[in-house]
Amino acid sequence: MRAIHGLWRWRHNPLCRATDLAEAWVALVTLVLIAVVAPVIGSLVGFTAQDSLQRSVREQQHSRHLVMATVVRSLGGVPPETDPDTSAGHETRSRVLADWPAPDGTRQHGPALADLKSPHPGDRFRLWTDPHGRITTRPLDAPTATTHAVLAGFGAALLTAGLVDSGRRLIVWRMVRRRYALWDQAWDRAGPDWGKAGTGI
Structure with a gap:
């Protein structure tokens, strides 16, 4: 406006x-x-x-496939982590050694993050895997x-x-600088006669 x-x-x-x-x-x-x-x-x-x-x-x-994994043992000495992928972002997850089935039926074994506060051997938890059974993040x-x-x-x-x-x-700044430069030139031209009696008469 x-x-x-x-x-x-x-x-x-x-x-x-x-x-x-x-x-x-x-x-x-x-x-x-x-x-x-x-x-x-x-x-x-x-x-x-x-x-x-x-x-x-x-x-x-x-x-990506959701499978049920089984805790073999807790990986002691590793503090629980929070899962940034959960909706609340505050779900506690513990590192465990677990077994889980791959989508092709083969058995997988390795460390995983379980949504358990105090995991015990035999506890079950959900895990997302790729088609080869490797652990991955939940799908978007x-x-x-x-x-x-x-x-x-x-x-x-x-x-x-x-x-x-x-x-x-930027454009206005350049225009203002040019305006000031023109004013300086005008003052320079008027400068020698500025203040003299009869100037401009």
Whole structure:
């Protein structure tokens, strides 16, 4: 609104300088770009991220398998860890030596993170594996993927708006520097006669 008001105010003003009108036009173009281009770019980035992430969700849900593992023994001396993949992010997991079946039926054996506070031999817990039985992280779910896509789109829109506004500030800064340089030149030309009686008469 300030840009539009500035353009209207300078339309027929005899004090209007070319730089004043140029600054108002720069502000108006910046406003249009932020209001139109930034949301469009944010939407495009969000839709692209959504498509890519939902494809990853389908691939991970197809290739990762939830199996039941059995605790062989606790790996003592290793403090429990918190699982960042859980929704709360505070689920305690303990390192154990475990056995679990691979999707192809073979038996696997090795260290794993169990969602047990005090694991004992024979305790059972769930474990995500790949098609070869190797331990992997839980698959990405659709709501989490959508949240990431929305954040990506919002971030892209903010970044675009920031870049546009930074460009405006740079242009205005250069225009102001040029204006001051022209003022200095005008003062230099008027300087030798400044203050003398009869100057300009």
